[in-house]
Amino acid sequence: MAIRSRLQRHYRMVLECVRNGANSSRFPCQDGIKATGFRCLPAMFSGKCKSTSTIRIRAASFLGSNRSYHHRACGYLAGLHSYRPTSGEDKQEVDPSEESFESFEVAWEALQSVPKDLLNDFEEELWEKQSKRFVYGTKQVSVMDSVEKSSPSKVFRYLILNERPNRIQTAIEVSGVGAPYDHYTVESNSKGNKLLRPRSPSPISQTHLGGLAMALPFWYRANGITNPKNNLHDPPNCLLIGAGGCSLAHTLAANLFLQRYNAMDEPRKQQQSMPKLTVIEACSEIMDAAKLWFGAKSSRQEERDTTKRDKISESNCMEPPFFDLVHDTGELYLSSLVESLRANANNDSDSIPSPRPIDILIIDAEDGSAPPLSMQTPEFWKSTVLPSLNPCSNTIVGVNAIGSPTETSSLVRVMSEAFGGDDSYTMLVVDPPPEAEVTNRHKLIFALPSHSTVKEKLSSAAPYWRLTEDDLNDLVDAPTLWKEQLERLI
Numbered sequence: 001m002a003i004r005s006r007l008q009r010h011y012r013m014v015l016e017c018v019r020n021g022a023n024s025s026r027f028p029c030q031d032g033i034k035a036t037g038f039r040c041l042p043a044m045f046s047g048k049c050k051s052t053s054t055i056r057i058r059a060a061s062f063l064g065s066n067r068s069y070h071h072r073a074c075g076y077l078a079g080l081h082s083y084r085p086t087s088g089e090d091k092q093e094v095d096p097s098e099e100s101f102e103s104f105e106v107a108w109e110a111l112q113s114v115p116k117d118l119l120n121d122f123e124e125e126l127w128e129k130q131s132k133r134f135v136y137g138t139k140q141v142s143v144m145d146s147v148e149k150s151s152p153s154k155v156f157r158y159l160i161l162n163e164r165p166n167r168i169q170t171a172i173e174v175s176g177v178g179a180p181y182d183h184y185t186v187e188s189n190s191k192g193n194k195l196l197r198p199r200s201p202s203p204i205s206q207t208h209l210g211g212l213a214m215a216l217p218f219w220y221r222a223n224g225i226t227n228p229k230n231n232l233h234d235p236p237n238c239l240l241i242g243a244g245g246c247s248l249a250h251t252l253a254a255n256l257f258l259q260r261y262n263a264m265d266e267p268r269k270q271q272q273s274m275p276k277l278t279v280i281e282a283c284s285e286i287m288d289a290a291k292l293w294f295g296a297k298s299s300r301q302e303e304r305d306t307t308k309r310d311k312i313s314e315s316n317c318m319e320p321p322f323f324d325l326v327h328d329t330g331e332l333y334l335s336s337l338v339e340s341l342r343a344n345a346n347n348d349s350d351s352i353p354s355p356r357p358i359d360i361l362i363i364d365a366e367d368g369s370a371p372p373l374s375m376q377t378p379e380f381w382k383s384t385v386l387p388s389l390n391p392c393s394n395t396i397v398g399v400n401a402i403g404s405p406t407e408t409s410s411l412v413r414v415m416s417e418a419f420g421g422d423d424s425y426t427m428l429v430v431d432p433p434p435e436a437e438v439t440n441r442h443k444l445i446f447a448l449p450s451h452s453t454v455k456e457k458l459s460s461a462a463p464y465w466r467l468t469e470d471d472l473n474d475l476v477d478a479p480t481l482w483k484e485q486l487e488r489l490i
Contacts, residue, residue, distance in 0.1 A: 159293075184196040185199075213248060241280045330363065425447050426465075
């Protein structure tokens with residue numbers, strides 16, 4: 001019997017059990033969720049997709065490891081059958097007879113009773129019809145590898161938060177389905193020193209959030225650094241809130257520190273202090289997925305003491321991936337940093353390491369809203385963000401925002417008022433390029449020092465944030481497209 005028919009039959013039996021109060025599963029067989037911004041995984045159950053050529057699964061023995069729950073597809077399926085678009089989002093097309101579960105938790109619990117053989121059959125049909133394979137799955141997080149129909153040798157890996165399965169949080173290209181991922185390839189120079197070469201930024205055809213990396217050339221321009229790769233300047237102290245699969249963190253780290261690393265002899269690499277890029281992630285399951293499937297590592301500070309919040313402290317040596325991944329919430333981390341900065345200002349002792357304020361802050365966090373509602377309040381921006389920023393630097397803030405025009409305008413107003421509400425800062429609202437294929441609810445907001453603030457360091461009369469393709473190379477995919485988006489704002 002076809003998997004779709006079996007699922008539908010199972011759904012009808014389970015629905016009756018659910019209505020009678022039994023602890024059973026509900027497994028409706030519906031068309032995939034319509035895209036509302038980030039890439040979605042379309043027509044998951046529709047049976048309408050044409051079959052594609054099967055490719056050999058690499059590292060197959062690693063698939064499905066680290067599983068202690070019923071099935072790795074359960075979290076994603078629970079999200080599909082409990083997800084409700086928020087106001088203003090595109091509505092999913094669902095058969096009226098197939099109502100959603102009342103909550104993700106109810107759907108998750110119900111799915112535990114679905115026969116494992118049926119879930120395995122679902123996975124196999126997903127692979128045969130769409131060349132998509134779950135390589136990892138927990139209650140909160142799924143990692144799925146997808147073979148491009150037009151180019152079977154190209155495989156993308158997606159990180160998905162199961163409660164919001166219509167959005168892909170991270171997308172990277174990998175060498176094969178289930179293949180281990182490292183952001184760097186290794187070469188050697190004539191002296192035998194190890195040289196690292198980074199992979200390309202996340203493709204804009206899969207996610208537009210790589211555009212947040214523009215915060216780095218904005219900072220260079222605002223601080224009068226015209227040749228950022230000459231290694232003569234002190235690198236900015238960067239904080240990224242919302243790690244996801246760490247693709248943005250990898251890109252920033254490679255542009256900040258890799259040239260310096262490759263220029264060092266091997267002994268010096270072991271003696272150097274870790275540069276300043278700290279990445280905060282509140283969800284431990286996301287962190288586990290990032291480390292297993294996206295080339296991230298725990299911070300050395302966290303390995304020493306998992307209960308202590310790292311105040312952007314130095315690690316013992318400089319090794320890839322060149323950033324500290326810290327388990328914390330953005331609000332608590334910033335609040336702790338502000339407390340440390342204030343305590344240090346009142347302390348004359350040189351024996352206590354001084355925390356560094358932030359030069360570049362990027363907020364790529366979401367909890368159904370982006371940024372989370374708690375990060376859209378005047379109190380958060382005035383009392384938590386502003387005191388954490390470096391007053392001696394022309395600091396840059398970048399924010400991933402999802403919302404209606406009214407909601408975006410409200411956030412821009414809150415940010416502007418926090419930065420003084422005068423002409424000292426400009427709020428730049430950037431639309432992703434059309435090639436990203438996202439709705440107009442998605443924006444990237446940058447808080448930039450106004451031109452008058454930095455004009456003494458610049459000879460050009462044009463806005464300093466008028467970036468060139470050279471500024472954007474190696475930081476974003478399709479730099480020409482992002483440059484055109486910036487040009488439209490001038």
